[in-house]
Each structure stands twice: as C-alpha cells, then as structure tokens.
Amino acid sequence: xxxxxxxxxxxxxxxxxxxxxxxxxxxxxxxxxxxxxxxxxxxxxxxxxxxxxxxxxxxxxxxxxxxxxxxxxxxxxxxxxxxxxxxxxxxxxxxxxxxxxxxxxxxxxxxxxxxxxxxxxxxxxxxxxxxxxxxxxxxxxxxxxxxxx
Amino acid sequence: xxxxxxxxxxxxxxxxxxxxxxxxxxxxxxxxxxxxxxxxxxxxxxxxxxxxxxxxxxxxxxxxxxxxxxxxxxxxxxxxxxxxxxxxxxxxxxxxxxxxxxxxxxxxxxxxxxxxxxxxxxxxxxxxxxxxxxxxxxxxxxxxxxxxxxxxxxxxxxxxxxxxxxxxxxxxxxxxxxxxxxxxxxxxxxxxxxxxxxxxxxxxxxxxxxxxxxxxxxxxxxxxxxxxxxxxxxxxxxxxxxxxxxxxxxxxxxxxxxxxxxxxxxxxxxxxxxxxxxxxxxxxxxxxxxxxxxxxxxxxxxxxxxxxxxxxxxxxxxxxxxxxxxxxxxxxxxxxxxxxxxxxxxxxxxxxxxxxxxxxxxxxxxxxxxxxxxxxxxxxxxxxxxxxxxxxxxxxxxxxxxxxxxxxxxxxxxxxxx
Numbered sequence: 116x117x118x119x120x121x122x123x124x125x126x127x128x129x130x131x132x133x134x135x136x137x138x139x140x141x142x143x144x145x146x147x148x149x150x151x152x153x154x155x156x157x158x159x160x161x162x163x164x165x166x167x168x169x170x171x172x173x174x175x176x177x178x179x180x181x182x183x184x185x186x187x188x189x190x191x192x193x194x195x196x197x198x199x200x201x202x203x204x205x206x207x208x209x210x211x212x213x214x215x216x217x218x219x220x221x222x223x224x225x226x227x228x229x230x231x232x233x234x235x236x237x238x239x240x241x242x243x244x245x246x247x248x249x250x251x252x253x254x255x256x257x258x259x260x261x262x263x264x
Numbered sequence: 265x266x267x268x269x270x271x272x273x274x275x276x277x278x279x280x281x282x283x284x285x286x287x288x289x290x291x292x293x294x295x296x297x298x299x300x301x302x303x304x305x306x307x308x309x310x311x312x313x314x315x316x317x318x319x320x321x322x323x324x325x326x327x328x329x330x331x332x333x334x335x336x337x338x339x340x341x342x343x344x345x346x347x348x349x350x351x352x353x354x355x356x357x358x359x360x361x362x363x364x365x366x367x368x369x370x371x372x373x374x375x376x377x378x379x380x381x382x383x384x385x386x387x388x389x390x391x392x393x394x395x396x397x398x399x400x401x402x403x404x405x406x407x408x409x410x411x412x413x414x415x416x417x418x419x420x421x422x423x424x425x426x427x428x429x430x431x432x433x434x435x436x437x438x439x440x441x442x443x444x445x446x447x448x449x450x451x452x453x454x455x456x457x458x459x460x461x462x463x464x465x466x467x468x469x470x471x472x473x474x475x476x477x478x479x480x481x482x483x484x485x486x487x488x489x490x491x492x493x494x495x496x497x498x499x500x501x502x503x504x505x506x507x508x509x510x511x512x513x514x515x516x517x518x519x520x521x522x523x524x525x526x527x528x529x530x531x532x533x534x535x536x537x538x539x540x541x542x543x544x545x546x547x548x549x550x551x552x553x554x555x556x557x558x559x560x561x562x563x564x565x566x567x568x569x570x571x572x573x574x575x576x577x578x579x580x581x582x583x584x585x586x587x588x589x590x591x592x593x594x595x596x597x598x599x600x601x602x603x604x605x606x607x608x609x610x611x612x613x614x615x616x617x618x619x620x621x622x623x624x625x626x627x628x629x630x631x632x633x634x635x636x637x638x639x640x641x642x643x644x645x646x647x648x649x650x651x652x653x654x655x656x657x658x659x660x661x662x663x664x665x666x667x668x669x670x671x672x673x674x675x676x677x678x679x680x681x682x
Contacts, residue, residue, distance in 0.1 A: 118295075119628045123621075123679055154620050154636050155650040177650055179618035180680070236624060 121232035122239070123180065126188075131180035136173040136190035149176075149249030149261040151241055156182050160249045167197045172250070179242050181233065186246035188226055198254055205247045212243050278579040283571065283660050286311040290660060297630025300665045305450050305478060305609060305656035306634050307500045310564070314504060317563035321556045328552055330529060344555055347562030348545075354565050355495060356486040357512050361544035364511040364518070365553055369477040370400040372496035372511035373444070375548060376473055377404035379521035380442070380494075387413035390439045392470075394419045394427050394456070395646055396449045399639040401475045405444065414441070421646065425452035425601040433464050440465075443472045447479035451640040451654070452601030453584075453609030455479070462491050471517065477501055481658065482580060482607045484573045487512050499557060503658075504564030508557030511548075518544050525550040576659045580608060583657045587666045594673050596682030600643075600652050611638075611654040614673070617680035619651040625679065626653075626672035633669070 140146075140161035148159050158176025162169055172194050174186040189208075193201045207224060210217035212233040221228055233243045241263040252261045284290050287309045292299050301309060321343070327336035329344045345360075352360040366372045385391065391405045395418055402416075409416050417440075419432035427445075436443070443465045448455050462472045471493035476485055480497045487495050494517070499508040513521075523530055523541055527550035532540040541547045568576075587610045591597055596615030614622055623635035634654045637644045644650060655669055 119625060119675070119679070122624065128679065155641075155644065156620075157650075179620035181621070239620070239624060242620060 118235070122236055124229045124232065126226060126229045127180060127184040130184035130187040134174075134183055134187035136187065136194070137175065138173055139175050140171060140173045143171075143173075145253040145256055147249050147252035147257060147261060149245045149252070149263075151178075151182070151245050151263040153241070153264060154179065156242065156245060158182070158186055158246060158249060160186070160246065160253045162250070162253045164198075164254075167199070169193050169196055169198070169201060169254075174246060174249075178245070181230075181239055181242040182245050185230065185243045188229070189246045189250060192225060192227055193250065201250070201254070205251060208247060209244060212240050278571070278575040278659065280579070280660065280662055284662075286313070286567075287660055288312055288315070294630040294632070295628050300629075300631040300668045302655040302657065302661065302665065302669060303632045303634045304481075304658035304661075305501070305638075305654065307506065308481060308503045308658050309660070310505070311503055311567045313567050314560050314563045318505060318556055318560045321559050325559075326556075329555055330546075340555060343559050343562075344553070347558045350562045350565045351510055354485075354569070355480075355510075355512055356488050358488065359515065362512055362515050362518065364513060364545045364548040365558055366509040366511055367507055367554070368500070368509035369475060369496045369498040370404075370509075372494075372498075372509050373400055373473065373475065374404045375511055375524045376442075376444075376494050376496075376513070377408045379524050379548070380471075380517060381405075381408040382412065383521060385409075385412050385414045385441045388439060389414040389441045390417050390435075390437065391415075392417045392419060392432065392435045392440055392443045394432065394445050395421045395642055396425065396427065396452055396454060396456075396640065397444075397446050397642075398450055398475065398477070399641070401444055401446060402642070415439075418642075421452075421454075421643075424603050425449065425454045425606075425643075426603040427454065427456050429457060429460065429464075432461065436464060436468050436470060440468065440470045443470055445472070445474060447474050447476045447485075448482065448607055449601070449640075449643075450478050450609070451611055451638045451643045451652070452603065453606035453611070453656075454601060454603040455483075455605045455607055457605075458492065459490055466491065471514075478608070481568065482573075483577060493517055499561040499564065502561065502564050503568060504561040505554075505557045508554045508561050510561075515544065518548070521548075523547050523550065527551045529553075571659060579659060580657055580661075583661055583663065583666060584608060584610070586663050587655065587657070587669075590666055590670045591673075594670060595677060597673070600647050600649065608658075609654060609656050611652040613649050613652055614676060614680070615682045617676050619653040621680065622653045622673070622676050625676045626669065629668065629672035629675065631665075631669050631672045 143161035145162040156178035161173045163171040172190045327340040329341040348360045417435045465472045473494035474492045476497040493514045495512040500506040530550040600611045619635040
C-alpha cells in the first residue's frame with residue numbers, strides 16, 4: 116500500500132474527515148463557486164479581506180478526499196496572508212502537484228507539501244486544484260462559476 | 265423431452281480463457297497488476313481480428329470509395345459496402361439502405377433531431393424521453409425544442425431504476441411527435457421494455473427512436489421485431505473501432521428526411537441552381553467516411569457473431585449475479601440501479617468514500633472502473649448522489665476479476681472506514 120499512502124497521506128485523510136474552516140462566512144466580502152463537471156465536485160470559497168490581507172477564509176461543498184482536504188489545508192495556509200502571498204502560494208502549489216522538476220520552497224509550502232503525491236496521479240490534479248482556482252476567482256471578485264474544464 | 269434435445273437446449277459454455285487470448289490488451293500490466301478491465305460500458309477492448317483488419321486495410325487496401333475505376337478503389341468500396349450488409353444483418357434491418365454510418369450514437373441521434381426533428385416537430389409539439397437517458401439522448405432534443413418551440417417530456421423512474429411505464433404512456437398525447445428511449449441504461453443497467461414502448465407509441469402513430477449503445481453488445485437486436493423507427497448505436501462498444509456509429513432508420517422516414525450534412529458523396533448532381541441528393545443511405549453520408557472504421561466494425565460483428573450471444577448472454581448474466589452478490593457483502597456499499605431486468609452494469613456508492621477516491625484506489629490494484637456521473641446527471645440527482653463508481657462487464661470478464669474488484673474495495677474500506 117506504500118504508493119497509495121503517498122497520495123492518501125494521514126494528514127489528507129484527517130482533513131477529509133474533519134475539514135478546517137468548513138462552512139459559510141456570514142456576510143463575506145468575497146465569494147466564488149467552483150465546479151468540476153467531470154466528477155460533479157462543487158465547492159464555494161468565502162473570503163474576508165482586511166485591506167490586502169485575507170483576514171478570514173472558509174469553504175463549503177462536497178467532493179472527494181483530495182478536493183476536500185485540499186480546500187481545508189488551503190484555508191489554513193492562506194489565512195492571514197496578503198493577496199500577493201496567496202497568489203504566489205497558489206503558483207507554488209500548482210507546481211507541486213503538476214511539475215516533476217519544480218524547485219519548491221518547502222518552508223513556504225508547509226503542510227501543503229502532503230499533496231506532492233498527486234503528481235503521480237494526473238487524473239486527480241483537478242481535484243487538488245479546484246479549491247485554489249475558486250479562491251482566486253473569489254479574491255479577483257469574479258462571479259461566474261469556476262470550472263476545471 | 266429427449267436427452268438430445270436437452271443437450272441442444274443448454275447454452276454453449278463460453279471458453280473465456282480462449283476469448284481472453286483474442287484481446288491483446290488484457291495481458292498488459294497496470295501499476296504492477298494484471299489489468300482488470302471493468303469499464304466496458306464506456307468502451308470495450310478490441311479483439312486481434314479487429315486490430316488486424318484495421319492494419320490490413322491501411323497497409324493493403326486503402327483507397328477512397330465511390331470515386332475511382334481503379335482496382336484499389338473498387339476493393340475499398342466493396343469492403344465498405346459489405347460491412348454495411350453485415351450491420352444490416354446484425355440488427356435485421358430490411359435493407360442495407362436503412363443503415364447509415366455516423367461517428368457514434370451521439371451523431372446518430374443528432375442526425376434524427378436535425379433531419380427528422382426540423383421537419384416533423386413544430387411549436388407546441390412534444391418529444392418524450394425517460395429520466396434514465398444519457399446526455400446524448402437529452403441535449404439534442406433540448407436543442408431542437410429550443411429551436412422550434414417544442415416541449416421535452418420526461419417519463420420518471422422508480423427507486424430501483426425501473427422505468428414507470430404507465431407514466432410514460434400517460435405522457436403520450438396528440439402533440440407527441442417522437443419517443444426516444446434508451447434500450448439499456450449505461451448508469452443503472454436497466455433494460456427497458458422497448459417492444460412494449462413501441463407498441464404503446466404505435467397505437468398513437470408516434471415513431472420511436474431507441475438508443476441501443478449499451479444493448480447491442482449484450483443481446484441480439486432485431487429492429488423489425490422491435491418495430492422501432494430508429495435505432496442508434498456505436499462501434500466502439502461493440503468491440504470495434506472508435507469513431508464509427510450506426511443509425512438504423514426505417515426507409516419511409518429516411519426517404520422523407522432532408523440531408524443532415526451537405527457535401528461530396530451525398531449528391532446525385534450539383535449545379536449552382538439545383539442539387540439533387542443521392543439515394544439512401546448515401547444522402548446521409550456526406551464526405552469521405554471512416555472507411556477503416558466501417559471495415560473494422562464489420563470485423564467486430566464477425567467476431568461477436570462467431571462467439572454468439574447464446575454463449576455471451578448467460579456468461580455475462582452469471583457475472584452480473586455473482587458481482588451483485590459479492591458487492592452486496594462490502595460494508596457500506598449501496599448499489600445504484602437494482603431493476604429486476606438489467607444487464608452488465610454494477611454501479612455503486614460507498615459510505616465515507618467518494619467515488620473518485622474509490623476509482624483511484626482500485627486502479628492501484630489494476631482494476632479499471634468508471635467514476636463520475638456517466639453523462640447522466642439527472643440520474644445522479646434522482647438518486648441523490650454526486651457520482652457513482654461503475655463496474656461493467658463484457659464477454660471476456662471473469663468471476664476472478666470480480667473478486668479482484670471486491671479485494672480492491674476492501675482496500676478502500678481500510679482507508680475510508682464506513
């Protein structure tokens with residue numbers, strides 16, 4: 116089971132069972148909906164801003180363990196970050212899950228590094244990145260549903 | 265009853281090991297396991313004879329058809345026409361001109377929606393489908409309805425995934441212009457009583473289209489016995505190549521219907537003032553067709569008929585019964601689609617595990633199942649699930665492969681306790 120455990124790390128399974136920042140933020144400054152039409156996953160991301168800083172963030176929705184855990188860990192990771200910092204983290208995260216040769220800053224990625232195993236499962240990259248695409252739409256104040264397709 | 269009759273009545277047993285040797289892909293490894301291919305409802309694997317036929321066509325027989333007087337073009341045309349006759353016999357159409365080659369079932373249905381629909385369906389008219397249709401038998405009708413101001417009516421299904429036939433009958437009225445139903449549901453496995461549906465419709469002079477994509481490789485289909493007006497299916501689920509589909513159309517309808525696409529091969533004569541169309545079926549086959557695909561489909565039908573549905577059907581029925589029992593033992597597993605009359609399909613959800621995670625985990629054991637909405641989102645909504653995992657069997661599958669699926673599902677259970 117070793118290679119499967121590379122994908123489904125304990126941290127991911129934990130966040131799937133007990134997601135952090137799960138629920139709607141009442142009166143959120145920004146929000147966006149994301150949809151993966153291939154698998155039917157849907158999630159909404161809510162953001163409160165204090166100037167350029169993400170003061171609070173949450174998500175709501177249903178999906179596979181990878182998408183749910185990714186949304187959960189994302190909210191932990193970007194809370195308190197400035198928007199440029201969050202964007203940089205998103206780029207780094209995408210490189211982590213897609214780019215074999217990427218040189219990554221483990222310190223900056225922190226717990227997000229548990230998603231490194233996704234790289235070996237190309238069909239699951241969209242599961243891992245849906246929350247991040249939706250977050251970006253929220254902070255960009257785009258209101259159409261984000262689609263992975 | 266004599267002993268001899270008893271022996272003759274018993275279905276010939278399928279020699280699965282011999283069949284498996286005919287399919288080269290079945291010996292490949294996936295993630296260090298022998299491939300267990302259980303996504304046949306999406307597409308079936310191809311026997312060597314189909315692969316060889318495709319290679320031989322391109323290496324030895326390639327030319328455009330209906331074009332030249334040279335030998336090679338004549339041979340290609342003869343091979344193409346011979347395959348059409350095979351398809352005609354396969355579904356028992358009255359004549360080969362009732363067989364139109366398309367890209368796939370989707371295009372076959374779109375052809376009818378365009379050519380039949382635009383002529384026969386007007387404002388206020390109605391088209392009746394069921395709740396278990398594939399998107400390819402929903403969206404073309406929605407597009408048509410939007411264009412002409414018609415209305416789409418949907419016959420409901422019950423909790424087992426069985427069509428509520430009386431409800432369908434209630435939907436048939438003076439404005440009904442077409443009934444379009446799936447023969448065998450790709451998401452539920454339900455086999456619809458299509459003969460009965462045609463009877464109901466005929467009593468009201470309503471034509472019927474049957475989407476036979478999933479049916480044609482599991483059971484014999486006789487379009488004359490069914491008495492349907494259109495029957496759509498695709499080659500790649502029939503152990504044939506991708507990119508080649510079939511529309512059977514009753515000649516009277518095909519004669520009345522305008523062409524679907526214009527171009528070469530579908531005309532009798534062209535001037536800038538007036539173009540006359542070719543006879544059936546060429547009127548509906550504009551442009552150079554998928555000649556290799558047609559010839560490959562002919563080889564697939566030869567192969568299928570060589571094995572025979574009388575051997576295939578009991579074998580697949582055994583796998584379905586065995587699989588249903590085995591999956592029912594898996595903790596927290598719920599089968600979606602439990603109609604009394606069904607074939608091939610074992611769709612399910614597992615408590616605490618999303619279908620996508622199920623799909624990935626069983627893949628690491630070499631087991632290929634489909635996960636998602638299977639192009640039937642209304643069915644997912646009907647059963648209140650975002651998606652399902654689906655195992656679907658074909659003639660080359662075995663009980664051991666069902667066991668491999670169940671073992672793989674135990675791994676899912678370990679990781680995602682119910």
